[in-house]
Amino acid sequence: MADTLHHFIEQFGLVAIFIGCLLEGETVAILGGFFAHQDVLVPWQVFATVYVGAFCGDALLFLVGKHFSGAAFVHRLEDKPAFAYAQRMVRKYPTLYVLLNRYVYGLRMIGGVVAGLAGIGTMKFLLLNAVATLIWASIFTGMGYVFGTAAEQIIGSELARHQRLLVALGVAVLVVLVGLVFMHRMRRKAVRRD
Template sequence: MTDTIHLLVAKYGLLAIFVGCLAEGESVVILGGFFAHQRVFVPWQAFAVAFSGAFIGDAALFFLGRRFSSHAFVERMRQKPGFSHAHRLVNAYPNSFVFFNRYAYGMRTVAAITAGLSGISIPRFLVLNALSALVWVTLFGSLGYVGGMGAEKLLGEALAEHQRLIVALVAAVAITATAWYAAHHFFRKGKKNG
């Protein structure tokens, strides 16, 4: 069973990283960095795929907000609790907003659409988005890569491939659950105060 899972990760893992990075994706990038260290993926390929997914995901949402502002999906995003706050921030600090929006867990979709609805020029958005994606992938991918080094030191270099997979999946679930809980707690607290 673990051999089959390992084969699937090796075969479709880069595609999964790309798809995961289209949306939030921090845990996916960390997992990609971990597997890059474990030699399941070639490191530069894992980082390039994660960067592409992150850049394309935010760019697509930006263009959705820019070109299809009356679309039902965009209208739903406008109803989200963080939209009005994001709208104020993008108008007050457009460069910082575009660069840092992907670091606010749970806000990336709303933030990219909000940027599309703002007056930020397309070239400026694309440059800031590319720089932000590069820093984001480097930061979270490196966390995963260093985590792979730590797992190897902790569990030994002879760590079997299926054991690496189990360690990585447990870490990914823990990171995702922690991030979800933190974001959920933050938004619930914001609703009570707002």
């Protein structure tokens, strides 16, 4: 099974990373960096895939907000508690908002749409997003790469590569679960405030 998993990651890892980074992405970017450290994937290809996936995801959400403000998807996002907060922030600090919204967990999906609705120019958004995404991809892919080094120190380099992959997948599941619990608590707090 471990050999099958290893082969699967080699074959489809970059596609999975691209799709994951189109959506939310932090956990996927970290995992990509880890797999690059383990020599399962090529480091520069992982970084490029993380960057392009995250950039395209943000640009797509921005264009949805800018050109499809009446769409059902946008109306569903408007019902989320963080939407009003994001609108206030983008009005007060449009440049800073575009540069930093991707770092607020759970705000990325809303963030691009809100930026599009706020009337930020397309070129301005794309340039700011390119810078923000470059920094973001470096941080999260780098964290995964460093995590790979730390895992080798903790687990031991004598473990087979596929065993470290299984450990990484276990850690990824744990990170996702912690993120979901955190988001659930943040939503409950936001609902209580309203």
